[in-house]
Amino acid sequence: MDKPLAGIRILDLSRILAGPWCSQHLADMGAEVIKVEHPARGDDTRGWGPPYHGNTEDAAYYLSANRGKESVAIDIAHPEGQQLVRALVQQCDVVLENFKVGGLAKYGLDYASLKAIKPDLIYCSITGFGQDGPYAQRAGYDFLLQGMGGLMSLTGQPESVPGSEPVKVGVAITDLFTGMYAATSILSALIQRDRTGLGAWIDLSLLDVQVGVLANQAQNYLTTGKPPVRLGNAHPNIVPYQAFATADGHIILAVGNDRQFQRFCQVAGCPELAEDTRYRTNAGRVQHRETLVPELSALMASQPSDFWLSSLEEAGVPCGPINNLAQVFDDRQVQHRGMRIKRPHRAGGEVDLVSNPVRFNGMSMNADSAPPGLGEHTSVVLERLLPEQKEHFQHLSKEGVIR
Structure with a gap:
């Protein structure tokens, strides 16, 4: 053809x-x-x-x-x-x-x-x-x-x-x-x-x-009149959506909605965070990222990467490793x-x-x-x-x- x-x-x-x-x-x-x-x-x-x-x-x-x-x-x-x-x-x-x-x-x-x-x-x-x-x-x-x-x-x-x-x-x-x-x-x-x-x-x-x-970041500026700033691996509009250190490395946690955050909290052993009025919704988590992210960082650092990747995958919470290019081309999906x-x-x-x-x-x-x-x-x-x-x-x- x-x-x-x-x-x-x-x-x-x-x-x-x-x-x-x-x-x-x-x-x-x-x-x-x-x-x-x-x-x-x-x-x-x-x-x-x-x-x-x-x-x-x-x-x-x-x-x-x-x-x-x-x-x-x-x-x-x-x-x-x-x-x-x-x-x-x-x-x-x-x-x-x-x-x-x-x-x-x-x-x-x-x-x-x-x-x-x-x-x-x-x-x-x-x-x-x-x-x-x-x-x-x-x-x-x-x-x-x-x-x-x-x-x-x-x-x-x-x-x-x-x-x-x-x-x-x-x-x-x-x-x-x-x-x-x-x-x-x-x-x-x-x-x-x-x-x-x-x-x-x-x-x-x-x-x-x-x-x-520049997509959403340009629109963030046009909507607010405030230039967005550097956030490292964090996301300006979603929390938690960033890289976290684990007990033996780093992984990416990409929680895209409130249901996923609830499931993450179950896996992490902190269901009370999902019920906290500050963190129940994404808008609240964005507003209160300065208090939430340190708590999550401590939790993520308590277990190795394999624990988080397997447990969160099973729970349907988006996550993944940070691969170098050798690992990328060795990846079975790639x-x-x-x-x-x-x-x-x-x-x-x-x-x-x-x-x-x-x-x-x-x-x-x-x-x-x-x-x-x-x-x-x-x-x-x-x-x-x-x-x-x-x-x-x-x-x-x-x-x-x-x-």
Whole structure:
């Protein structure tokens, strides 16, 4: 059975993470993704190591975001390279790019220039701060945007803890969210094009995305006028919903409603807490967290993690361990769901990759090929899509325009 995006062709001019994360998802869904890279440097993340895969030059960072693509090495700063990209655009449904605002206009590869040769083109631009506004010309990186966009003001131990400071999330979450917003926006534009025949220019800003995914915390501020503060592992709107130290480690207790709190108190041997008027409801527990949490902390520290995990699981109280990544990939549920996959590597053997989490009709959605080598598919793609220029490609290769 064909995958959902079979027949859709993406010309991917993006690099680093947000754009490639988007196009990897589209490739997993069946789209043909042509990754255009500089003939000498390629995607920056190719060199973001160690670690590297085996004895190759494939950095793990690059491998994480480029499965299922064809790498075509073209120097877009060269006039003949620009002509080649324009010819490819006419064979594609979507162009994805993350150059600085105006960066592609000097090459004639901006939206206005390409729309003139393909009116129904879907063109997705990812930048740090958007196509307009006082910060439009600034470069944007995930870490900067986690800070500027408010996430780091919510992440880390409270101000009252000695030595505490704002902390970024351990993965580039702003880039990843932006990549997924880009993917859903491209899919929406494809549906619109099928209905109206019109293309679209999608303008995505890392800052906009970071503010947009502040979710309940942003709404907490808009509702009260008071900026939320760092709470460590605690939740601003639910108690108890945080990590607790046990007799031999830490676990997460995630009590989502009053019934679960009652069951927790039964397991912990303190049923009177569930009847205390201060703690009977979640609103009361939030209001009185400063007295409740120390009591719960003392109780949790009295037993080892295995006791709490098994007893609370049996009682239907949400809880779980705090796993490192070795434990994650050893977890029987993670293994059952096939979240570690292997793909043949061009250097021989196989490369381990993280699976796309989406399933369609019980089928995992993962592209069949490993992330490509730099320029691995240049000849194949160009000769397939532009056969009339085949004789010209040898000249371009000698001039260093393609690799």
